[in-house]
Amino acid sequence: MSGKDVAVVVLLVVGFAAFVTTHVWLAARLFRHESSRLRGVIALFCPPLAPIWGYRRGxxxxAALWVVSLLTYVVARVVAQFA
Structure with a gap:
């Protein structure tokens, strides 16, 4: 395995772990607000809603970290596919 392959694997793992962690964190923060408990549960199972509702909630x-971590993972997947 070359150095490029190792870098792609590391980027895949880190990007996915950051995405999942940020997604669960956003859903949990939405759930903690009394007025949006249902939104927290829905955001957990419908990922695109988490950054939208998180951004609106302040x-x-x-929300920005969610988008950046998802983009990191997607770019790593594309690079892995063509490498």
Whole structure:
């Protein structure tokens, strides 16, 4: 396995782990708000809603991190497919 392959695997693992962690964190934060408990549960099972509702709730950094980690994972998947 070359150095490029190792870098792609590491990027895949880190990107996916960051995405899942951020997604669960956003859903949990939405659930903690009394007015949006149902939104927290729905966001957990419908991932695209988590950053949208998180951003509207004022969790802007978390929503941005969700998008960045997803993009990192997608780019790593594309690179892995063609490498």
């Amino acid at each position: 969790l802007r950094r978390g």
